[in-house]
Amino acid sequence: MSSSIREWLNLSVRWFHVFAGVMWVGQTYYFTWLDGQFGKLEKKAAANGTASAVWIVHSGGFYTVEKQKSLGVTPQLVHWFRWEALMTWLGGVVLLVLVYYLGDGLIDPDVADIPKQAGIAIGLGAMMAGWFIYDLAVRSPLGKSQAAFAGFGLLMTAAAAWGLMHVFSGRAAYIHVGAIFGTIMTLNVWMRILPAQRGMIAAAAAGEKFDASLGAQAKLRSKHNTFMAVPVVFLMLSNHFPVATYGNRYGWQILLALVVAGWVAAKLIRES
Numbered sequence: 001m002s003s004s005i006r007e008w009l010n011l012s013v014r015w016f017h018v019f020a021g022v023m024w025v026g027q028t029y030y031f032t033w034l035d036g037q038f039g040k041l042e043k044k045a046a047a048n049g050t051a052s053a054v055w056i057v058h059s060g061g062f063y064t065v066e067k068q069k070s071l072g073v074t075p076q077l078v079h080w081f082r083w084e085a086l087m088t089w090l091g092g093v094v095l096l097v098l099v100y101y102l103g104d105g106l107i108d109p110d111v112a113d114i115p116k117q118a119g120i121a122i123g124l125g126a127m128m129a130g131w132f133i134y135d136l137a138v139r140s141p142l143g144k145s146q147a148a149f150a151g152f153g154l155l156m157t158a159a160a161a162w163g164l165m166h167v168f169s170g171r172a173a174y175i176h177v178g179a180i181f182g183t184i185m186t187l188n189v190w191m192r193i194l195p196a197q198r199g200m201i202a203a204a205a206a207g208e209k210f211d212a213s214l215g216a217q218a219k220l221r222s223k224h225n226t227f228m229a230v231p232v233v234f235l236m237l238s239n240h241f242p243v244a245t246y247g248n249r250y251g252w253q254i255l256l257a258l259v260v261a262g263w264v265a266a267k268l269i270r271e272s
Helices: 003-047 083-103 118-138 146-165 170-205 212-240 251-272
Strands: 054-058 059-066
Touching: 003 054, 003 083, 003 170, 003 212, 003 251, 083 118, 083 170, 118 146, 118 170, 118 212, 146 251, 170 212, 170 251, 212 251
Parallel strands: none
Antiparallel strands: 054 059
């Protein structure tokens, strides 16, 4: 493959990846914000017995959104938001293959002189291991405490950052931590959130009571996704700032600081 074709392919996939990510993160934060607004309305309703819809102005018009506890239409008329997550992840994986697995950016002999095949196996294994560890932690008693789970997540992120910085080039290590987060976010959508939503729609359509715990778990996973989204963007941008990030002598500590900064930013955005 010529360098010109490779560059155009890289550019096209990168555009696809970024644009799909914009749509995914945008709708994730919108629904998170909307859910927060309904939480405030429910508190007001409990206090004075009144409730209201959320009013929004956009594109020269006014919109009103109401939260329903029952399904008033057929399941075929319910709109789903799921393809943005998959398309973002697939675009990221293709970029990972083009730039690191087929390119020369994965291994730095000055860090660890290992075969590229071993590096690829480590990278893919880290992405899958990240999901399994996260998923088990959420379903364990640890997942019931926000503070404890945040501390566990920070510890696991530190371990992944430190370990990958001692195996890959600094740039590849940063991107693979981002890939771990992105994989967790995507599997949250497809393996935890969507099945719960399917169950909710099926139960509502049949006039049956839906298991509220499944909905609560889906909501929790969506919340976690909003906290991972900002750090992922930070890690993507780190490619352009090697002196400040992955090329710095404190590379993995800076990565951890970016993750914490992302969590703080996500909390501020969620509560705005």
